[in-house]
Amino acid sequence: MEGLKIPFLFSSLFSMLINSNAVDTITKTQSITGNNTIISSGGSFEMGFFSPGNSQNTYLGIWYKKIFVRTVVWVANRETPLVNSSGILTVIDPGILALVNATGSVIWSVNVTGSTQNPIAQLMDSGNLVVKDANDKSEHFLWQSFDYPCDTHLPGMKLGKNFETGLERHLSSWKSSDDPARGEFTYRCDPQGYPQNILNNGSVEVFRTGPWNGLGFSGRPNLKPNPIYTYGLVYTKAEVYYHYELISPVVSRYDVSYDGFVKRWIWVDPTQKWEIYHSSPIDNCDTYALCGPNGKCNIANSPACGCLSKFVPRNQTEWGNGDYSNGCVRRTPLDCHNGDWFLKYLRYKMPDTRNSWFDRSMTLMECETVCLKNCSCTAYANLDITGGGSGCLLWFGELIDMKEYSENGQDIYIRMASSESEPVGSNGKRRESIIVGLTLTIGMLLICLSLTLYVWRKKNREQKRKGLLRQRYNDDTNESQKEDLQLPLFDLAAIINATDNFSENNKLGEGGFGSVYKGFLEEGQEIAVKRLSRNSRQGLDEFKNEVICIAKLQHRNLVKLLGCCIQGDETMLIYEYMPNKSLDFFIFDRTRGTLLDWTKRFNIINGISRGLLYLHQDSRLRIIHRDLKASNVLLDVDMNPKISDFGMARSFGGNETGANTSKVVGTYGYMSPEYAVDGIFSVKSDVFSFGVLVLEIISGKRNRGFIHSAHRLNLVGHAWTLYKEGRSLELMDGSLRDSCYLSEMLRSIHVALLCVQQCPEDRPSMSSVVLMLSSEGALPQPKQPGFYTERNPLEADSSSSKDAPSSTSVNEITITLLNAR
Numbered sequence: 049m050e051g052l053k054i055p056f057l058f059s060s061l062f063s064m065l066i067n068s069n070a071v072d073t074i075t076k077t078q079s080i081t082g083n084n085t086i087i088s089s090g091g092s093f094e095m096g097f098f099s100p101g102n103s104q105n106t107y108l109g110i111w112y113k114k115i116f117v118r119t120v121v122w123v124a125n126r127e128t129p130l131v132n133s134s135g136i137l138t139v140i141d142p143g144i145l146a147l148v149n150a151t152g153s154v155i156w157s158v159n160v161t162g163s164t165q166n167p168i169a170q171l172m173d174s175g176n177l178v179v180k181d182a183n184d185k186s187e188h189f190l191w192q193s194f195d196y197p198c199d200t201h202l203p204g205m206k207l208g209k210n211f212e213t214g215l216e217r218h219l220s221s222w223k224s225s226d227d228p229a230r231g232e233f234t235y236r237c238d239p240q241g242y243p244q245n246i247l248n249n250g251s252v253e254v255f256r257t258g259p260w261n262g263l264g265f266s267g268r269p270n271l272k273p274n275p276i277y278t279y280g281l282v283y284t285k286a287e288v289y290y291h292y293e294l295i296s297p298v299v300s301r302y303d304v305s306y307d308g309f310v311k312r313w314i315w316v317d318p319t320q321k322w323e324i325y326h327s328s329p330i331d332n333c334d335t336y337a338l339c340g341p342n343g344k345c346n347i348a349n350s351p352a353c354g355c356l357s358k359f360v361p362r363n364q365t366e367w368g369n370g371d372y373s374n375g376c377v378r379r380t381p382l383d384c385h386n387g388d389w390f391l392k393y394l395r396y397k398m399p400d401t402r403n404s405w406f407d408r409s410m411t412l413m414e415c416e417t418v419c420l421k422n423c424s425c426t427a428y429a430n431l432d433i434t435g436g437g438s439g440c441l442l443w444f445g446e447l448i449d450m451k452e453y454s455e456n457g458q459d460i461y462i463r464m465a466s467s468e469s470e471p472v473g474s475n476g477k478r479r480e481s482i483i484v485g486l487t488l489t490i491g492m493l494l495i496c497l498s499l500t501l502y503v504w505r506k507k508n509r510e511q512k513r514k515g516l517l518r519q520r521y522n523d524d525t526n527e528s529q530k531e532d533l534q535l536p537l538f539d540l541a542a543i544i545n546a547t548d549n550f551s552e553n554n555k556l557g558e559g560g561f562g563s564v565y566k567g568f569l570e571e572g573q574e575i576a577v578k579r580l581s582r583n584s585r586q587g588l589d590e591f592k593n594e595v596i597c598i599a600k601l602q603h604r605n606l607v608k609l610l611g612c613c614i615q616g617d618e619t620m621l622i623y624e625y626m627p628n629k630s631l632d633f634f635i636f637d638r639t640r641g642t643l644l645d646w647t648k649r650f651n652i653i654n655g656i657s658r659g660l661l662y663l664h665q666d667s668r669l670r671i672i673h674r675d676l677k678a679s680n681v682l683l684d685v686d687m688n689p690k691i692s693d694f695g696m697a698r699s700f701g702g703n704e705t706g707a708n709t710s711k712v713v714g715t716y717g718y719m720s721p722e723y724a725v726d727g728i729f730s731v732k733s734d735v736f737s738f739g740v741l742v743l744e745i746i747s748g749k750r751n752r753g754f755i756h757s758a759h760r761l762n763l764v765g766h767a768w769t770l771y772k773e774g775r776s777l778e779l780m781d782g783s784l785r786d787s788c789y790l791s792e793m794l795r796s797i798h799v800a801l802l803c804v805q806q807c808p809e810d811r812p813s814m815s816s817v818v819l820m821l822s823s824e825g826a827l828p829q830p831k832q833p834g835f836y837t838e839r840n841p842l843e844a845d846s847s848s849s850k851d852a853p854s855s856t857s858v859n860e861i862t863i864t865l866l867n868a869r
């Protein structure tokens with residue numbers, strides 16, 4: 049390698065001997081100098097000079113060696129760039145590691161004078177730049193860059209505080225992609241009360257992970273042990289820190305971005321891209337204290353903010369106007385008399401712990417006793433939820449920043465005044481139920497944990513009897529959550545009876561894989577039975593898929609599965625009955641369309657978006673529906689939408705966001721270009737279908753089969769043309785023309801156009817969609833949509849696709865294609 053010339057000027061300052069442009073140690077006699085010169089660690093990291101983005105400035109930084117997308121993980125002189133010059137990193141006597149600019153000024157330095165006679169700097173293979181004594185072979189560092197993180201947390205780094213030295217390590221974002229100087233956002237492990245990680249914008253809290261509960265962070269119930277990294281919170285007398293370690297060869301890091309997100313990244317070798325594994329905040333409910341003190345945020349609700357049960361808004365006027373900042377107060381104020389008691393609230397993100405107290409060894413009962421004794425103690429919970437729960441966490445004062453989950457949250461006990469009515473049976477009397485677990489395995493994975501029909505009926509009757517009671521203390525029953533997963537198995541005879549032997553009169557419709565019947569159970573409950581056609585071998589997979597998928601889903605905008613029936617060669621799914629059929633029945637019919645005014649349609653759009661958001665993000669499986677269309681949205685008695693038909697759905701682990709398939713299934717007109725053409729599907733393909741659906745709901749026209757006298761565009765293309773010409777309102781269904789919610793309509797069209805953009809990366813996620821629909825902020829300009837002409841790339845080579853299952857409507861057919869690849 050060629051030697052590097054060092055300006056003569058310096059040679060008087062310190063001696064140098066440079067004969068290579070990649071060194072692994074910087075000593076008094078060996079320095080590195082400008083223009084991309086590199087110091088390299090073993091195999092993972094290297095260090096050198098770089099200019100971020102469009103910046104003219106030069107910085108000394110550390111990045112991954114083998115990842116060609118330059119990813120800087122640490123910057124030495126983040127606040128003091130080298131302007132217009134190269135620099136030299138060297139060790140100056142007696143003990144200063146210094147970055148010097150071309151005129152000899154020290155731009156950045158580390159001073160270890162007095163600690164050693166012979167300091168050297170080395171880049172460790174962990175990405176840690178250390179200064180140590182040349183003869184010290186131990187891990188004793190005089191200085192290390194891991195103690196001064198920038199925006200990136202690497203494995204082995206500690207995010208937190210050392211109580212003995214006072215050293216606090218936290219992440220701080222860059223100012224912008226061009227400027228590594230300290231930006232607005234910090235992410236730290238806050239040791240006040242009981243530790244939790246907090247993302248701040250300046251001094252304002254943005255997001256809180258919630259306290260560590262032994263398993264994970266209370267506010268991240270879906271982050272589970274995974275094959276890529278382990279993580280945890282260490283909390284001793286000496287220090288507290290959050291850390292993680294990689295356990296697979298996969299490269300992963302997380303950082304805090306200049307626009308305020310904490311993102312975990314995974315390097316995906318085949319695509320040569322950093323993919324987001326997890327990003328916080330996830331949704332609006334992650335916004336710190338969004339619903340004020342004693343409020344709870346539930347993303348499935350509209351509005352998302354509510355008061356905890358037994359609490360009421362502090363100021364009804366403000367609350368009614370959507371100002372939740374003052375939160376809620378107790379219906380019955382605490383008076384701290386004898387007889388205060390605790391109400392159990394199920395499945396929550398634990399409130400802010402900065403005003404809390406803890407004890408690791410106490411039991412929950414001791415915890416309650418301690419809390420009762422102190423009048424300012426307002427709530428308690430287990431500190432650690434592993435192994436049935438242990439330890440004690442107490443809160444004082446208002447409970448701030450609670451989020452309610454439909455699953456996986458933690459339980460918290462909140463103090464109630466003695467005069468607050470106590471629900472009957474709250475003291476842990478379990479509802480009796482005889483559960484017969486029956487495991488059936490069909491083919492690969494179909495597991496139907498079930499009750500026999502007899503038990504189910506009995507339970508059902510019992511439930512009806514107790515219905516009122518149960519509703520009263522919804523929040524405090526002790527019923528085991530595991531019950532949720534058990535899927536009742538129906539007896540074939542009962543189904544035959546209920547559907548009048550699948551009589552033609554009871555037939556509701558025909559889907560791709562069989563017919564749907566209406567039925568009445570003996571108890572009078574109405575059901576919808578999806579009966580798989582016997583000869584549909586393909587259908588069996590979809591059936592399994594649907595059962596496994598939907599049995600675990602619970603959301604009010606998803607159709608509810610009541611059970612299944614597998615007997616002989618009959619396979620059936622039993623759903624709650626939706627009296628108002630499906631969305632297409634209304635919106636595409638001139639007469640029935642008038643029954644859906646704008647308020648109802650907007651409610652439907654919002655409902656579908658929340659249902660999808662739940663599938664994509666909030667359910668314990670990440671699910672891509674893959675066949676969202678008007679006929680798969682059912683309407684209940686109040687015209688609330690429920691997404692149905694999970695035959696095509698694919699579920700993913702928390703890490704994956706999409707996949708590639710050679711088997712393309714879906715419906716013309718709703719399929720995104722990347723999926724139809726390349727078989728690449730992701731949550732963004734659902735977003736595309738959602739956009740199409742919204743345009744259909746607004747216009748009352750089908751995307752495919754849309755006819756216009758002036759052009760040959762489909763509905764998406766038509767909407768795009770009108771939008772560009774500022775004539776979006778003309779898209780409106782005739783029956784909506786008199787409506788006075790024009791801004792809501794325009795906004796919905798705008799959001800729909802964002803959803804159908806050509807590039808998946810440009811399309812918003814469902815959480816942004818939900819947010820955009822419900823807020824009034826400015827929206828980005830949509831780019832050109834995908835598939836906006838009638839001619840569908842699929843049609844060009846769809847000769848191989850004629851095995852599509854039969855369906856009642858040609859336009860609505862769900863197709864299966866094998867992509868040649």
Ligand SMILES: *[C@@H]1O[C@H](CO)[C@@H](O)[C@H](O)[C@H]1NC(C)=O
Binds near residue numbers: 082083133134
């Ligand atoms: C850096 O090196 C490139 C080519 O190696 C050269 O064109 C450029 O002028 C150098 N810049 C500085 C500041 O030395």
Ligand SMILES: *[C@@H]1O[C@H](CO)[C@@H](O)[C@H](O)[C@H]1NC(C)=O
Binds near residue numbers: 131132
């Ligand atoms: C920066 O470099 C440019 C071009 O090399 C030169 O014209 C300019 O004077 C320099 N500015 C400073 C502050 O050195």
Ligand SMILES: *[C@@H]1O[C@H](CO)[C@@H](O)[C@H](O)[C@H]1NC(C)=O
Binds near residue numbers: 130131152153
């Ligand atoms: C070196 O840094 C000093 C102090 O910041 C500055 O005055 C000088 O202009 C810099 N020299 C170059 C060549 O940038």
Ligand SMILES: *[C@@H]1O[C@H](CO)[C@@H](O)[C@H](O)[C@H]1NC(C)=O
Binds near residue numbers: 159160161162
């Ligand atoms: C480095 O540290 C030593 C001892 O703490 C101090 O005497 C000296 O002035 C420092 N040097 C610089 C350049 O800050």
Ligand SMILES: *[C@@H]1O[C@H](CO)[C@@H](O)[C@H](O)[C@H]1NC(C)=O
Binds near residue numbers: 232249307308
């Ligand atoms: C951070 O806070 C500042 C000051 O309150 C505000 O102007 C800015 O918009 C915030 N940044 C983000 C990304 O929200």
Ligand SMILES: *[C@@H]1O[C@H](CO)[C@@H](O)[C@H](O)[C@H]1NC(C)=O
Binds near residue numbers: 363364365366
């Ligand atoms: C409630 O809030 C409104 C608006 O901020 C205010 O005018 C009113 O006085 C408040 N009412 C009470 C009881 O505090």
Ligand SMILES: *[C@@H]1O[C@H](CO)[C@@H](O)[C@H](O)[C@H]1NC(C)=O
Binds near residue numbers: 405421424425
């Ligand atoms: C109640 O707890 C608070 C917070 O720990 C403490 O400051 C206060 O002294 C306690 N009061 C009593 C009566 O123990």
